[in-house]
Amino acid sequence: MSEWDDLFRPEPRRVSAAPQNQPFDKEAWVQKKQELRQWTYDTIDATTEAVSQTAERLQQYLDVQSRFGRYSVSNALLILAQRPEATRIADFESWKAMGFHIRRKETGFYILEPGEEYKREDGSIAVNYNPKKMFDVVQVIGEKPERPAQPDERTRIKALMHRSPVPIQMGDALPADMHALYQPDVRQIVIRRGLSAGEIFRSLAQELAHAEMDTGKADYSRSEHHVQAHSVAYILSKQFGVETSEFRFNRAIERLNGLEPQQIRSELAVIRDTAHTMNGRMFHMLGQMRQQQPSRNDTAR
Numbered sequence: 001m002s003e004w005d006d007l008f009r010p011e012p013r014r015v016s017a018a019p020q021n022q023p024f025d026k027e028a029w030v031q032k033k034q035e036l037r038q039w040t041y042d043t044i045d046a047t048t049e050a051v052s053q054t055a056e057r058l059q060q061y062l063d064v065q066s067r068f069g070r071y072s073v074s075n076a077l078l079i080l081a082q083r084p085e086a087t088r089i090a091d092f093e094s095w096k097a098m099g100f101h102i103r104r105k106e107t108g109f110y111i112l113e114p115g116e117e118y119k120r121e122d123g124s125i126a127v128n129y130n131p132k133k134m135f136d137v138v139q140v141i142g143e144k145p146e147r148p149a150q151p152d153e154r155t156r157i158k159a160l161m162h163r164s165p166v167p168i169q170m171g172d173a174l175p176a177d178m179h180a181l182y183q184p185d186v187r188q189i190v191i192r193r194g195l196s197a198g199e200i201f202r203s204l205a206q207e208l209a210h211a212e213m214d215t216g217k218a219d220y221s222r223s224e225h226h227v228q229a230h231s232v233a234y235i236l237s238k239q240f241g242v243e244t245s246e247f248r249f250n251r252a253i254e255r256l257n258g259l260e261p262q263q264i265r266s267e268l269a270v271i272r273d274t275a276h277t278m279n280g281r282m283f284h285m286l287g288q289m290r291q292q293q294p295s296r297n298d299t300a301r
Contacts, residue, residue, distance in 0.1 A: 033098040037133045040078060040110055041161060045261045052256035052264050061268070062231055062249075066238035073268045075111040080111035088137040095135060095279035102141035108133035150241040151286060153197035159203055160236070160278070162285040164189075166211045168204070179203035182210040184220040201242045205278070206233035207262050212274050227252040228271050235275040240282075 007177045051061045065076045067087055079086055089111075092102060112129040120126055135145060151159065161168060166182070171190035174181055180191040180203035187209045191200065209232035214220040222229075257266050 001151050019071045033130070035048070036110070037129070037213045040112055040131050043081050044074050044077050044265075047081040048261040048264050050129040050180055051077070051080075052253065052269075055253050058249050058252055058256070059234075059247075062234055065268075065272055065275070068169055069235075069239070069279055070274070071111070073265050073272050076272070078111050078267075079109070080295050081263060083136055089134045091132055098142075102135055103141055106139040108135050108139075110134070118120060147196075153201075155198065155286070155289070156240045156242070156282075157204070159282040159285045160201060160208065161280045164208060164211070171221075180207045180213075181259040182207040182222070184210075184214055184222070186216075187211070187214070187216070191287065198243050201239055202233055202246070204231055208278060209233060212277060213270065227255045228267065228274065232278065233270045235271070236278060236282075237281060249270055253278040 030271060047061075051058050056133060061076065064084060064086075065071075065073075068076055068079060068089075070078070079089070083089075090098070091106075095102065111132040111134055113132045115128040116131045117127050119124050150156070165188055168188045168189045168191060170193050174190060174192050178192070179195055179199050182189050189191045189204070189211060191204060191207075195203070206229045209226060209229035210220075210222060212224050212232075213228065225254050230247070231249075232251060234244055236242075237244045237247075256267060259267070
């Protein structure tokens with residue numbers, strides 16, 4: 001027999017083991033879910049502290065909140081940490097229902113959504129929040145609808161004034177460096193004559209924010225709420241395409257620096273809620289105007 005004959009012997013056939021269905025490991029699934037939830041909480045705290053450190057980072061947060069006004073402070077912080085350039089987000093199933101598909105190899109990011117209620121040891125009711133994977137519009141395939149055009153300057157100022165919580169009147173007695181002023185003692189806003197459209201919007205938005213935050217208890221402090229009113233005016237200006245290069249946030253950092261994360265988020269929540277309320281009034285008026293406008297078919301007749 002040749003020493004090479006063994007090369008031609010048939011190899012014994014290897015029988016691969018039949019794949020077995022692995023039982024669902026509920027404990028591992030629960031642990032993984034808890035770890036992901038804890039990661040979101042840790043990320044929220046870390047991003048909160050980062051936002052309070054520099055004016056640039058705070059401005060980036062306000063940019064995110066301006067694009068996602070319906071989202072909570074915590075979710076805006078999560079978006080800032082993971083996908084700060086996002087403009088429109090949804091989960092996998094929502095994009096699919098709208099006719100879009102997630103691009104291959106795209107990685108999602110997480111926000112929190114409310115889950116089941118539970119009872120604390122003291123008897124109070126709380127809500128569990130669960131991580132939810134989201135995708136930005138640039139991560140999906142499909143024809144995106146065009147964004148509606150911004151209203152013209154006159155219309156957006158009228159929308160800002162819509163259902164104002166206090167009277168607004170023109171005046172000539174304001175200091176030279178002041179464009180508008182909310183007066184808590186008489187609960188009214190005075191605005192200087194002769195301002196440009198951008199100056200009117202920015203200054204009026206800030207003073208209306210003061211009026212919105214004033215609960216009428218005769219102890220309202222403009223200086224105490226300046227940072228919040230200034231930030232609200234910035235958010236609304238970003239939302240409606242008004243120039244924002246004049247906004248500065250150094251004073252805001254002085255206020256936030258040194259606070260605990262929960263205290264910082266409380267400050268940010270006042271800004272978010274005030275901007276959301278004012279934005280809601282504006283869109284109410286703009287929606288009414290769109291309904292009153294004749295359709296293209298009507299104008300073509």
